[in-house]
Amino acid sequence: MDDYVITVLSNIGMISFVALSAYLLLLTGVISFGQQAYFGLGAYAAGAATAMLLLPIWAGILIGACVAGLMAALVGALTLRLRGLYFSISTLAFAEMVRLVLLIVEVQVEVDGELVGPAGAEGFHDIRWMFERDISLGEFMLLIYALLALVLVALLLIERSRLGSIFRMLGSDDLLADMQGLNVVGYRVLAAGLAGVLAGIGGALYAHFTTYVEPQFFNVMLGVHALAYGLIGGLGTAFGPLIGVAIDVGFLEAVRFIQGYRMIVFGGLVALLLIFMPRGLLDEERVHRLKARFRRRGDAHAAGS
Amino acid sequence: MLELRGLSKHFGGVKALDGLDLSVREGEIFGLIGPNGSGKSTAINLICGVYAESAGTVRFSGQVMNGKAPHERLRAGIARTFQNIRLFPNLTVWQNLWVAQNSPRDVAAQGFLSRWFGATRRTRRELAELLELADLGHKGDELASNLAFGEQRRLEFARAAAARPRLLLLDEPAAGMSRQEIEDLGGRIRGLRDSGVTILLVEHVMELVMGVTEQIAVLNFGKKIAFGTPGEVQRNEAVQEAYLGTSASDSGAAGEGA
Numbered sequence: 001m002d003d004y005v006i007t008v009l010s011n012i013g014m015i016s017f018v019a020l021s022a023y024l025l026l027l028t029g030v031i032s033f034g035q036q037a038y039f040g041l042g043a044y045a046a047g048a049a050t051a052m053l054l055l056p057i058w059a060g061i062l063i064g065a066c067v068a069g070l071m072a073a074l075v076g077a078l079t080l081r082l083r084g085l086y087f088s089i090s091t092l093a094f095a096e097m098v099r100l101v102l103l104i105v106e107v108q109v110e111v112d113g114e115l116v117g118p119a120g121a122e123g124f125h126d127i128r129w130m131f132e133r134d135i136s137l138g139e140f141m142l143l144i145y146a147l148l149a150l151v152l153v154a155l156l157l158i159e160r161s162r163l164g165s166i167f168r169m170l171g172s173d174d175l176l177a178d179m180q181g182l183n184v185v186g187y188r189v190l191a192a193g194l195a196g197v198l199a200g201i202g203g204a205l206y207a208h209f210t211t212y213v214e215p216q217f218f219n220v221m222l223g224v225h226a227l228a229y230g231l232i233g234g235l236g237t238a239f240g241p242l243i244g245v246a247i248d249v250g251f252l253e254a255v256r257f258i259q260g261y262r263m264i265v266f267g268g269l270v271a272l273l274l275i276f277m278p279r280g281l282l283d284e285e286r287v288h289r290l291k292a293r294f295r296r297r298g299d300a301h302a303a304g305s
Numbered sequence: 306m307l308e309l310r311g312l313s314k315h316f317g318g319v320k321a322l323d324g325l326d327l328s329v330r331e332g333e334i335f336g337l338i339g340p341n342g343s344g345k346s347t348a349i350n351l352i353c354g355v356y357a358e359s360a361g362t363v364r365f366s367g368q369v370m371n372g373k374a375p376h377e378r379l380r381a382g383i384a385r386t387f388q389n390i391r392l393f394p395n396l397t398v399w400q401n402l403w404v405a406q407n408s409p410r411d412v413a414a415q416g417f418l419s420r421w422f423g424a425t426r427r428t429r430r431e432l433a434e435l436l437e438l439a440d441l442g443h444k445g446d447e448l449a450s451n452l453a454f455g456e457q458r459r460l461e462f463a464r465a466a467a468a469r470p471r472l473l474l475l476d477e478p479a480a481g482m483s484r485q486e487i488e489d490l491g492g493r494i495r496g497l498r499d500s501g502v503t504i505l506l507v508e509h510v511m512e513l514v515m516g517v518t519e520q521i522a523v524l525n526f527g528k529k530i531a532f533g534t535p536g537e538v539q540r541n542e543a544v545q546e547a548y549l550g551t552s553a554s555d556s557g558a559a560g561e562g563a
Contacts, residue, residue: 162403162421162424180404
């Protein structure tokens with residue numbers, strides 16, 4: 001594989017974390033335009049951990065995930081009492097706040113005679129963990145996909161669990177969930193925290209993959225795309241948003257000649273899908289039928305052997 | 306067990322419920338009837354905490370419920386069903402029941418892991434029993450949206466039972482049911498009462514109300530106009546006037562089952 005293919009695949013992997021983050025919140029029935037903030041916080045926190053404090057990468061990723069997750073839970077606890085659109089606007093406001101703060105924050109320390117750290121609008125350069133250890137892009141891509149697989153397994157387990165059913169309940173009828181004895185705000189704060197962790201992991205990987213991060217990357221378009229991935233791919237299973245990312249980053253990257261029209265094509269695709277499949281490619285109904293078919297095949301197989 | 310004192314709900318200038326006093330004793334089946342728009346559903350929504358009351362108090366086994374969220378009231382022991390069926394269509398029948406187990410007893414018994422992740426063997430057995438009771442034994446893996454109307458009604462009933470309520474509010478459970486289904490429903494309501502659940506039944510179908518309840522309160526324009534046993538209420542002049550004096554569709558709906 002050449003570096004270009006590896007970069008595209010790695011981007012798909014890293015963006016998938018933000019897509020899954022937005023998906024988890026969509027499941028519980030809230031629309032967040034601000035998941036890019038936690039991606040950004042994860043990136044900065046992880047970068048600071050490895051480049052400034054010289055911690056190992058796993059500690060960086062862990063710190064990035066925790067910082068983003070705690071922040072998301074905290075913001076969620078403050079804003080999730082708001083309903084519908086009001087909550088969505090508040091997520092957007094918070095994300096912009098984070099971006100603007102990162103634009104002015106300058107905290108640099110000297111490492112090996114060089115200044116390292118966030119430098120406001122200049123961004124945060126020299127997150128050189130990969131180079132210092134001579135790790136290739138391909139190897140890093142494997143790390144990305146190993147973590148993505150881990151996260152995916154965790155999400156699929158949650159979906160099978162009672163907690164997963166509760167998340168879906170909140171998404172389909174939160175008043176009914178409340179009347180069944182479930183603390184709606186509490187469960188949503190939990191979902192927001194988990195979503196923050198997912199975005200934070202993505203950001204931590206991103207910072208180390210590109211070796212520098214700048215606030216401009218975490219603008220609202222990243223958050224909007226993350227939402228769109230879930231809507232395109234469907235909310236029936238965690239594979240849905242991944243399909244969305246693969247379609248956007250993978251397919252559109254593959255047909256480079258339309259590069260300039262990328263947003264137009266993407267927008268058109270979303271519009272078409274929402275008309276013909278309003279609940280996405282893999283909605284609950286379809287996922288349920290697929291599962292039933294697999295189960296039947298499994299039973300037939302067991303009976304035959 | 307349930308005490309309503311001066312319970313009122315105003316929507317702008319409309320007094321949907323106007324100073325309702327009511328007491329439901331433990332272990333009885335209490336009927337709440339009245340023409341359309343008389344405040345029955347409003348009363349239910351106030352008792353389970355969907356609306357905030359404009360005035361008055363809701364007291365449940367001695368505890369004031371005012372200001373408590375619906376989920377807190379469920380944990381105190383108040384569950385309900387809905388006039389228009391309200392299920393989680395994207396979840397399976399089994400999941401619909403599973404997540405409904407939120408009584409303090411279940412919360413304590415399930416423990417952290419089984420509460421949030423897998424179901425224990427005991428939970429599986431209890432839910433299988435509930436499914437059997439609701440005649441939905443073979444439908445556990447179906448999506449709730451794929452059930453027939455009668456099955457959805459039975460699932461709603463089973464789900465309310467899964468919450469182990471001490472007081473169950475039934476909001477027009479017989480709406481749209483055939484005569485035979487209504488008879489079946491009457492049996493289920495009595496069965497639930499015999500297992501120790503107090504029941505407040507809001508219903509238009511008089512056949513059901515007169516058949517299962519022990520006490521009835523009649524509402525009209527947000528006020529209680531009569532109270533007594535089914536026989537007393539039927540003979541009450543104010544009640545007859547309220548039903549016959551209103552529009553044709555109302556008296557038709559009321560007369561249907563009578």
